[in-house]
Amino acid sequence: TYVQTGVGEPRKGSYDYGRTANPTREALEASIAVLENGSSGIAFSSGLAAIEAIVKRLSVGDHVISEENTYGGTTRLFTKIMSRLGLKFTFLDTRDPSEVANAIRDETKLIHLETPTNPLMRLSDIPKLASLAHDADALLSVDNTFASPFNQRPLELGADFTVHSSTKYLNGHSDVIGGLIALRDPELTEELLFIRNSSGAVPGPMDCWLTLRGIKTLHVRMRQHNANGLAVARYLENHPAVEKVYYPGLPSHPQHTLAAEQMDGFTGMVSIDLGTLERAKTLTEHLSIFALAESLGGVESLISVPALMTHASVPEERRLAMGINPGLVRLSVGIEEEADLIQDLDGVLG
Template sequence: MTTKKHGFATRAIHDGQKPDELTGAVNVPIYLTSTYQQEEIGKNKGHEYARLTNPTRDALEESLCSLEGGTSAHVFGSGMAAITALCTMMKTGDHVVCSDNVYGGTGRLFDKVMTNYGLTFTYVDTSVAENVAAAIRPETKLVHIETPTNPMMAITDIAAVAAICHARGVELSVDNTFLSPYFQQPIALGADIVMHSTTKFLNGHSDGLGGVLVCTKPEHAERFRFVQKCTGGILSPFESYLLLRGVKTLAVRMKQHDANGRVVADFLKGHKAVERVFYPGLAEHPQHELAGRQQTGYGSMLSMELGSLERANTFAKSLKLCLLAESLGGVETLICHPATMTHAAVGAEGRARLGITDGLMRVSAGIEDVEDIVADLEQALDRLGS
């Protein structure tokens, strides 16, 4: 556990990332070893086998724990591996309440895999806190929310939902991937566990998969360390190193992501080819005020409605600088089509219920010169007419 005596950017650079004691190297070394020499039977230097611990991974977990303000952090080979580890808190017969508009892979895991082991799930619009209260049952063990949601950018009041959960003896987990700990601190708002796909903003360079659970209780730490040991879904030393490198620049990157996101949202709102923009930083967003209270920025994630699959595809094929690709949070601007990419598994009926149309495009504004991002979006949108 680390302290908060320093500011966020300072902790991002230094917590968990001490110079190497042997050589003085300012970067944490990549410890490429599967096992460790033991001094004698029953005595080692803190490490036995790489599935259990690795010095590079240990440094990363200390860093991420500090940034989210938790008591322990546990990294996994992907965001989905982290969500899977989260599910190991439950047993047959337990119930989970989940945001109805989450990453498609989360719902796919819950409905297609975890239900086979006797877990049950209820999906509600968690942006209305009363929906959460109404969905909790005696067998409910966890409420899992994503805020802002992917890709509709709905906001959930974390503090209000946390109060409901704790009054009913239920734990709250929050997927904080879209904002990163720089713009949102769920634990400070009452969350018990924070989850990230570290592939996104924490890494920031689109070059490594990963996931993390940041926890607040000793029993969480014991459980997830055990899961890492038993299932082996751990993050590799090299990807741990990439993530440590990415985290060092998180503060400066997020500032630029946020600045660019606001400019892009304003531009798209005014373009005749765009029917609607979903971005909490716009005054017309229904939860703009809530976002301003529980976040310290609006970030770079937004979605826009173009009206049809044909128009969306014409736009996508016309891009020259921005990249049509899944994922988000990289330094480059990434644009995806949720209906055929991130939320294909939800199905047409499920997408219709959530408002994910064939004309919806999600934008992850990068940190390029914003004038260049806007110019590329403009030339692609102009091909659509009005």
Template sequence: MKKKTKLIHGGISRDPYTGAVSIPLYHASTYQQDGVGNFKYEYARTGNPTREALETLIADLEGGARGFAFGSGMAAIAAVVQLFSAGDHLLLTDDVYGGTYRIMTKVFHRFGIDVTFVDTTDLETVTKSIRPETKAIFVETPTNPLLKVTDVKAIGEIAKEHGLRFIVDNTFSTPYWQNPIALGADIVLHSATKYLGGHSDVVAGLVVAADDALGDELHFIQNSTGGILGPQDSWLLIRGIKTLGVRMEEVEANTKAIVSMLQEEKSVGKIYYPGLADHPGHAVHRAQAGGFGGMVSFTVENGEKAKAIVKSARYFTLAESLGAVESLISIPSLMTHASIPRERRLALGIEDGLIRISVGLEDVEDLVEDLKAAIRS
């Protein structure tokens, strides 16, 4: 089954009870049992038909054994980190989403889970950072907001060699462009709020386990902690995923035109986009993914110039989040990555004048002219 077909027909694509081609919304909180312990569904926290259709779909799309849907991307990350115990050590990509940095340093650190942020594009650094108590390597690729690319297969081999679990945040590329499990990942994460939902109308997180044993561990955590996705949002996410393929292809076409314009603007400094031949990791990304996506970051003179640009843009909406049908624009240092100390941001390359855009589905000529005018203003 090809990818676009799987987006529509993967998982449980027909309601087994009625034959409905759109999985119904099952709002029930509990279910009748045919005798004690004889049931298909027991309690909605443990399992729900609408959520199950979504969870089966994402498992199919990522090539994993089990899928799990959570109330947000951060809830998904929290569930995965709860696989570990006090005294365990994790390696994380240094240029990681601000919320991931925050939860690891401000929340799980209090429970005795230690983390080291490393440049996972540097395989030697990764290997040298492994300790006896290290239990996992957690990679985000491409990263947010500098679009750094990690060699998933190479890190997977390092993880396997040292007996570590390998976790990949696949939010930016989506399963349409990139499938980390096929490259050696044990767990794949998504902030499904972004491209998978695609319409700025749902907040959700998805996790896929590569094998059943790991799936059982994650289901125990999901059921025990209860951060599940509700049936309404599960249904919205299934609907969004059906158009993921056509959206990702159109977004990429729009993005290439915008990047070409940015290259001609003298006031634009660095451009971060994996599709550029001179972008660090370009060749690696080309080898492990089918497309370069719709996320672009670029620098301008300073923070004041950046604020003027985001204020002037008409079709790029100043907002948090990404991956929607509408184009979005943000200043990471003041928004998505504000929770990271400024000294660390600057050390990573997240400058005050860094702007991040998420390219949407508007007419590409409107987008190009709008951003050009905002930059020149």
């Protein structure tokens, strides 16, 4: 809390209680606004808390269209929590704008995307979907966690909200949990600030400071993540043990052209299909550099099996329909030496 200059006289007009205002948090918010070319930023205690705040703007009966292949925690938030409060959700493949257009109805207030998606690396055409949303008097929210502002800035492409789990690339050191929203509309900013203050999902100043520390090296780290991600994806694409590689930087990716249009780089996130859970376990449990762990975007390389880890809360039928099968492996390629990473993978894949 803060010592006040007089009764009902907060310091500098706003510093009365840490949940409402904090200078370190405000520095982080100013930073994400600049990185995303927005006019304001809002910090939260987690990425899910940031998404929740956007959805909390809505009222009973309002309708949300969401990309079906989102982070499992987002799917769980929408289906298990927010739907109980009277909101309606439609999950579909937002790669096809016509599917989105057909799903819009009078009650539609929000379209929520991940692009690239977690873990299948699907892309959505942000300008087209922004146009569809705005024509329907709805708003567009884009989770930009996988790309980072270094590689993609959704506000420049028409989005109303850019969301980050700042736990990931922005912090970059796997020692913080946090979320951020960047936006341009002053009224939306004030609305979300009110929701955050009322709900209490604020990050502590130390977490904000650690994230600011990480952002100082974002450009250097992302160049290496991008380079290593592409190198690992190329190696895996040519390996006979790998049935499929999901990486938008490869010309073989069905949306490579779109990726090149709306992204400046393709990140360090790579997913592969090894066919069976047994093969997935053999790889993920016997590597030396890649650590078997959830999360992503840190300087160290991580590997996981989404069906049993990050997306275990998604119903099996829905997971399989999207292609998240037990043999799918997700790699968060770090900034170690490229040759060392490939040697680590090759030592197990053979």
